[in-house]
Amino acid sequence: MTAGVHFAGEFLDVYPYMSWIFLLNQEGDLLYCRTDELIGDNQAAHDALFRQARTESVPRVERDYGLIELPTKSFRRLARLADKSKFCDLRFFYSNIFCGSEDGLQFLSFDASSEQVVEERKLTDAPIASLAAKFMTVFAASLEQRVTTLFDVSSGGYSRIALTGSTATRVGISDTTVNYYFGSKELSLSGYSRSRVEQSAESTAESDLEKIDAINESLDYDGNVDDVDFIFNSNRGIFLVKGERLEYRMNNGNVHTFDLGFNGKLIRAHSFAGLRCYEFLEGLYVTEGRGVRRLLEGECISSRGYANSVNYRNSVSAVNDSGAYIFRLD
Numbered sequence: 001m002t003a004g005v006h007f008a009g010e011f012l013d014v015y016p017y018m019s020w021i022f023l024l025n026q027e028g029d030l031l032y033c034r035t036d037e038l039i040g041d042n043q044a045a046h047d048a049l050f051r052q053a054r055t056e057s058v059p060r061v062e063r064d065y066g067l068i069e070l071p072t073k074s075f076r077r078l079a080r081l082a083d084k085s086k087f088c089d090l091r092f093f094y095s096n097i098f099c100g101s102e103d104g105l106q107f108l109s110f111d112a113s114s115e116q117v118v119e120e121r122k123l124t125d126a127p128i129a130s131l132a133a134k135f136m137t138v139f140a141a142s143l144e145q146r147v148t149t150l151f152d153v154s155s156g157g158y159s160r161i162a163l164t165g166s167t168a169t170r171v172g173i174s175d176t177t178v179n180y181y182f183g184s185k186e187l188s189l190s191g192y193s194r195s196r197v198e199q200s201a202e203s204t205a206e207s208d209l210e211k212i213d214a215i216n217e218s219l220d221y222d223g224n225v226d227d228v229d230f231i232f233n234s235n236r237g238i239f240l241v242k243g244e245r246l247e248y249r250m251n252n253g254n255v256h257t258f259d260l261g262f263n264g265k266l267i268r269a270h271s272f273a274g275l276r277c278y279e280f281l282e283g284l285y286v287t288e289g290r291g292v293r294r295l296l297e298g299e300c301i302s303s304r305g306y307a308n309s310v311n312y313r314n315s316v317s318a319v320n321d322s323g324a325y326i327f328r329l330d
Contacts, residue, residue, distance in 0.1 A: 002295065003048060003065045004327035005038075007072050012084055013302045014324035016050065016312045017092040018112065023075060023324055024090060028083035030097070031075040032115070038070050049328055053310050060330065067325075079108055079117045089302075093133040095155040098140070100128030105140045105148055109156045123161065124148045132171040134308060135194055136211035139178070141168040147180065152211060165190050165218045172233035176251045179238065180218055184230045184266075187221040187238075223249070232269040241266055261291035270305025270316050275329060277316045279303040284318050286329050295327055296320055 007014065013024040021038065023031045035050040047054045048063040055063060081087065082101035089100040097108040097117070105128050109119040126142045133139070138158070140148040146166055152159035165171070166188050168180040177189040192215045223240075225231070230241040237250035244263045248256040264280035277286045277295075284296040284303060301319040306312040314330045 002067065002327060002329075003063055004325055005049060005068045005070050006323055006325050007070055008323040009072055011301070011319050011324045012087050013090050013304075014317045014319055014326060015090055015092055015304070016306065016309075016315060016317065016326055018095075018311065021050075021326070022078070022092070023072065024081060024087070026084040028081050028087065029077050030079045030081050031072070032078045033072075033075040037074050039068070049326070051311050052313055052315070052328065063328070063330075078110075078115075079120070081106065088128050089131040091131040091133050091138065093138055094136070094153050096153065096157075098131055098133075098138055100131050100140055102127045104128060119156065123150075129168070130170045132173060134173040136197065137173075139164075139171040139173075141171050141180070143167055143169065147171060149215065151213075162215075164215045174233050174237060174251060175235050178215055178218075179233045181231065185225045185228045185240075187225075187231055188218040189221055190218040191216045230266040230269075232271075234271045239269065239271075241269075259290060261287070267300070268303055270303070270307070272305060272307045272314060272329065277303075277305060277329060279318070284316075286316075286327075296325065 007023060010026050011023050012026055015022040019034055020032050021035060035046060039046045045065045081099045082103065086102040091098040095110050095112055097110055099106040104125040105123040107121050107123050108117045111118045126145045129141045129143055131140055136153050138150040138153055146163040147168055149162050149164040150158040165178060165180040168182055170181045172179040178192055180188045193213045194210045195213055197209060197211050227242055228240045232239050237248060240247040241260065244260045246258040246260045262285060264282045266278060266280055268279040270277040275287045279300050281299055283294050283298055284300055285292040285294050296318055298320060303316060303318040306315045314328050315326055316329060317326045
C-alpha cells in the first residue's frame with residue numbers, strides 16, 4: 001500500500017513537523033504551510049497522512065489514497081538557511097530548527113502560535129555532515145571535529161553543549177549506545193546514561209519520555225566488518241548489509257539474518273516498527289513481504305524517516321529531481 005503526497009519543484013529537503021509541512025528550496029529559503037490548508041475538505045485523507053495517531057485503527061485499505069499531487073502556492077517564507085551549494089541536513093526538534101551546512105550549525109527557535117522565528121544563532125563553525133535527535137539531545141556530526149552535542153533540548157533552547165564521540169558522517173542512537181559512523185561501515189560507539197522526564201505537551205509532541213544525561217568516551221566497534229557493505233542502527237542494535245543479506249546484531253547478543261531483496265549501493269536506511277525503508281543510489285525502496293518495493297526511481301537528494309514522531313510515525317520523506325515526497329508506510 002502506498003499513500004503519500006508530492007510537491008513538484010526544485011527542493012533540497014522536505015520536513016513534516018507537527019501541524020506544518022516545511023520545504024527548503026535550492027536558494028535556501030525555508031517555506032512552510034499548515035497541513036489543513038493543503039488537502040481541502042478531505043479530512044480522512046488529511047488525518048491518514050498528517051495525523052497518523054488518529055487513524056491507527058482505520059483499516060489499511062481505507063487509508064490508501066495513492067499519491068496526491070499538491071500545489072505549493074500556499075507556502076510562505078519562514079527563514080533563510082543554507083543554499084544548494086552548502087546545505088547538508090535539517091532537523092526540527094522541540095519547536096527548534098537545526099540546520100547543518102558547510103558553514104556550521106544554525107539554531108532557530110520557532111514560535112508555533114505566531115508561526116515566526118523568534119531567535120537565531122550560530123552554534124559552531126565546523127562544517128556539519130549530518131544531524132540526529134533523540135532523548136532530548138541533538139547530535140551534529142562533522143568530519144573536522146567531534147560531534148557537537150546539545151543536551152536537555154526544549155522549546156527555545158538547551159541546557160548545555162559539548163563535543164562527544166568522534167568525527168563522523170552520521171550518528172545513530174540505540175537503546176544502549178550512541179553510534180558514530182564514518183563512511184559506510186567504520187563505527188565507534190559510546191555508552192550513555194539517561195533518565196525519565198515528566199511528560200508534558202512538549203515531550204508528547206516529540207515522543208521523548210527520557211533524556212540523555214551523560215555520554216561516555218567512544219570505542220571502536222570490535223566486530224568483523226571485512227565483508228560488510230554498510231552498517232546502520234536500530235533502537236536495539238545494528239544492521240550489517242552484506243550484499244543481498246541483512247544481519248541484525250542485537251544489543252542483547254542475539255543475531256538474526258534476513259534477505260535484503262536488493263543488491264545496490266545503500267546510501268541511507270530508515271527503521272520503523274515492522275518495516276524498513278532504504279535509499280539506494282538506484283532509488284527509494286521499502287520492505288514488503290520477503291522483498292522490497294520501489295517507491296521512487298533514481299538518486300535522491302535527501303531522505304528521512306520519522307519513526308519517533310507522533311503525527312508522522314510511519315512516514316518517510318524524500319526529494320529528487322521531480323520534487324518533494326512524503327509517504328505513509330504501513
